[in-house]
Every structure is written in C-alpha cells, then in structure tokens.
Amino acid sequence: MKKLLFGTAGIPDSAKRKTTEAGIERIRELKLDCMEIEFVKGVKMSEQTARKVREIAEKHSVKLTVHAPYWINLNSQDKRVLKNSKMYIINSAIIGSICGARDICFHPAYYQKNDPKKVYKKVKKEIISIKKEIENLQIDVILRPETMGKHSQFGSFEELILLSQEIEGIEPTVDFAHLYARSLGEINNYDRFCEIIEKYEQALGKKALERMQIHISGMKYGENGEIKHLEFKESKFKYRDCIKALKDYNVQGFLICESPILEKDAILIKKVYEKL
Numbered sequence: 001m002k003k004l005l006f007g008t009a010g011i012p013d014s015a016k017r018k019t020t021e022a023g024i025e026r027i028r029e030l031k032l033d034c035m036e037i038e039f040v041k042g043v044k045m046s047e048q049t050a051r052k053v054r055e056i057a058e059k060h061s062v063k064l065t066v067h068a069p070y071w072i073n074l075n076s077q078d079k080r081v082l083k084n085s086k087m088y089i090i091n092s093a094i095i096g097s098i099c100g101a102r103d104i105c106f107h108p109a110y111y112q113k114n115d116p117k118k119v120y121k122k123v124k125k126e127i128i129s130i131k132k133e134i135e136n137l138q139i140d141v142i143l144r145p146e147t148m149g150k151h152s153q154f155g156s157f158e159e160l161i162l163l164s165q166e167i168e169g170i171e172p173t174v175d176f177a178h179l180y181a182r183s184l185g186e187i188n189n190y191d192r193f194c195e196i197i198e199k200y201e202q203a204l205g206k207k208a209l210e211r212m213q214i215h216i217s218g219m220k221y222g223e224n225g226e227i228k229h230l231e232f233k234e235s236k237f238k239y240r241d242c243i244k245a246l247k248d249y250n251v252q253g254f255l256i257c258e259s260p261i262l263e264k265d266a267i268l269i270k271k272v273y274e275k276l
C-alpha cells in the first residue's frame with residue numbers, strides 16, 4: 001500500500017443496508033478507499049460472513065481495518081473482566097483477519113487511580129500475552145492500542161510509542177482528535193501535528209509511517225479531555241492543518257473518519273487532501 005486511504009468508521013449512513021457488505025459497496029460508490037469494521041459492541045460476525053466480507057472487499061478493492069470492542073480494560077483487577085478484554089482483542093484479530101484486515105485497533109485500559117507507571121507495566125504484560133496467543137494461531141495482524149482522549153484512559157502518545165518500541169509488532173493507532181482533546185487543545189496546529197508524525201517516525205521507523213492507522217474527527221473537550229466527537233466544521237480542531245501535515249510527510253495507510261456525519265466528512269477531508 002503506497003497511499004493514504006480514506007474511509008469511514010463503520011458502515012456509511014447512506015448504505016442500502018446496515019451490513020458490512022452493503023457498507024463496502026457504498027464506500028466504493030462514494031469513491032472512498034477503506035472502511036473500519038466496528039466490532040465496538042462485540043465481535044458478532046460469523047466466520048462465514050467474514051469470508052463473504054473479504055470476497056466483496058477484494059471485488060471492490062476496498063481495504064478494511066478493525067476496531068475491537070469498547071469494553072476492554074487490560075488494567076482490570078477483576079479476573080473475569082481481564083479475561084474478556086483479552087478475548088475481545090483476540091476474537092477481533094481472528095474474525096478481522098478472515099475479513100482480510102490486518103490492523104486491529106483497541107482502547108487499552110483505564111488508570112483507575114493507579115500509578116501510570118504501574119499501569120504501563122500491567123498493560124505491557126497483558127499485550128505480550130495476547131500477542132503470544134495470536135502468534136500461536138498464526139494470524140498476521142498488527143495490534144494497535146489507540147491514543148485516547150480522556151485523562152482517565154491509559155494511552156497517551158508517549159505511552160503508546162514506548163509500548164510499540166518495547167513490543168515487536170505493536171504499533172499505535174493515532175487518533176489526532178484524541179491528542180487534541182487530551183492536550184486540552186495544545187496539539188492543534190501544523191507544527192504540532194508535524195511534531196507527532198516526526199516522533200512516530202523516529203521511534204518506529206519509516207516503514208511504520210507507510211502503514212499508519214489514523215482516526216480523525218471534530219472534537220469537543222473539557223478539563224478532563226474528550227467529551228464528544230463533532231463534525232469538522234463544528235469543532236475548533238484544525239483538521240486542514242492535520243491533513244496538510246499528513247500529506248507533507250507522505251504518511252500512508254488508513255485515515256478513518258469518526259465524525260458523526262461519517263461519509264460526508266470523510267469525503268470532505270479526502271477532497272482537502274487531493275487539493276493540497
């Protein structure tokens with residue numbers, strides 16, 4: 001893949017049916033390039049459907065990525081919650097890879113008033129164990145912990161860069177709207193976006209820059225970070241600066257739009273990018 005692909009977080013609103021298959025067909029009609037399969041409320045897709053999804057995606061040359069369920073907390077003290085959290089990531093990888101997706105994004109954990117350094121160690125240990133299980137299953141995926149927008153959530157840019165340097169085969173999903181919210185509006189101009197991309201490349205290498213999984217949307221934040229996703233035009237998030245930085249650094253991979261007006265905003269940023 002030598003390109004930045006534009007797509008939606010989930011099935012476009014204008015798809016004929018609320019199925020992954022109809023979503024892929026709609027992505028093609030809209031001249032977008034990719035779609036993130038949202039397993040956010042559970043991995044409910046059968047292997048049989050996943051094979052069908054792969055066939056349709058290949059037919060239409062639409063690339064796919066995966067978002068694992070929301071209820072993941074690799075820092076949970078509750079054994080059952082921890083076990084389920086690991087299972088959600090593993091099942092997302094199993095079904096996602098049958099769909100032909102390679103990038104599996106997940107929200108790693110909550111601090112729950114624990115020392116962030118301790119949480120880091122715990123999350124690292126659990127991701128290593130998940131990675132071993134996935135290797136045993138011989139599934140070729142990149143597990144991608146996502147940069148998170150709330151201060152209660154583990155997943156600062158620095159934490160995830162370090163995690164990715166320390167565990168082979170782990171790379172972050174970079175959500176620029178989350179970075180903006182977490183930094184309380186600090187990371188919101190061309191230079192700051194470039195700085196993020198440069199740090200990413202320095203830490204993980206040029207190849208990693210050519211296969212990024214990025215989330216983007218408008219964003220409302222408060223004193224504790226993220227409040228909610230907004231349309232680009234309703235938010236102070238400087239999406240044009242962000243798109244320009246991605247283009248200037250020739251970032252490649254997936255740019256997934258998480259705006260409430262999914263495909264409309266995905267098309268908007270694709271046009272902005274193409275006009276630069």
Ligand SMILES: [Zn+2]
Pocket residue numbers: 067106107146
């Ligand atoms: Zn996410």
